[in-house]
Amino acid sequence: KICSKVYLIHRRDEFRAAPSTVQKVRESENIELITNALVEQIKGDASGVTGIVVKDKTSGAARELQLPGIFVFVGLDVRNEVLKDESGKFICDVTPGGQVAVNLKMQTSVHGLFAAGDMRQDAPKQVVCAAGDGAVAALSAIAYLQGHDK
Numbered sequence: 001k002i003c004s005k006v007y008l009i010h011r012r013d014e015f016r017a018a019p020s021t022v023q024k025v026r027e028s029e030n031i032e033l034i035t036n037a038l039v040e041q042i043k044g045d046a047s048g049v050t051g052i053v054v055k056d057k058t059s060g061a062a063r064e065l066q067l068p069g070i071f072v073f074v075g076l077d078v079r080n081e082v083l084k085d086e087s088g089k090f091i092c093d094v095t096p097g098g099q100v101a102v103n104l105k106m107q108t109s110v111h112g113l114f115a116a117g118d119m120r121q122d123a124p125k126q127v128v129c130a131a132g133d134g135a136v137a138a139l140s141a142i143a144y145l146q147g148h149d150k
């Protein structure tokens with residue numbers, strides 16, 4: 001709603017989002033859908049991003065778009081590899097979706113290990129919430145180090 005032009009580049013031909021959302025996007029005059037395509041290159045200079053090269057997956061044809069910004073959003077997987085041991089097992093409790101189980105103090109199931117932000121369970125996935133989580137986790141870590149968290 002705040003951009004004059006948005007390109008939505010998607011790897012597949014169809015969308016898994018709610019049909020009503022897809023419909024709204026299709027009806028938006030400022031959104032151009034580029035499906036069955038991959039971003040091959042992001043171009044830039046000292047000012048930042050200046051454009052991208054998009055390649056059609058079927059024909060292989062490349063297209064260059066001039067634009068001042070790119071937002072990368074691929075899937076909903078939680079980046080939790082850092083919490084796995086050498087055998088690939090999680091070192092603390094996680095949900096079936098791989099989100100880290102925490103309490104309101106951002107304490108995980110492992111004493112002295114804290115999680116905050118998008119990787120924690122039920123995360124609202126908003127910057128302000130992640131920052132708040134970080135502050136809570138930091139205070140909990142201080143309490144842990146001072147032995148006041150029992």
Ligand SMILES: Cc1cc2nc3c(=O)[nH]c(=O)nc-3n(C[C@H](O)[C@H](O)[C@H](O)COP(=O)(O)OP(=O)(O)OC[C@H]3O[C@@H](n4cnc5c(N)ncnc54)[C@H](O)[C@@H]3O)c2cc1C
Pocket residue numbers: 071072073079081082116117118119124125126127128130
């Ligand atoms: C396209 C897009 C648009 C968004 N728009 C909005 C918006 O308008 N408003 C809003 O509030 N939120 C928005 N969000 C959500 C917001 O970006 C996140 O909620 C927020 O960034 C989460 O912060 P975080 O610190 O938990 O995770 P991140 O910001 O993802 O930071 C995690 C960091 O950890 C690093 N990392 C991962 N694994 C390791 C490892 N093993 N070792 C070291 N470092 C590691 C990553 O590289 C990354 O830098 C948007 C997100 C996306 C993708």
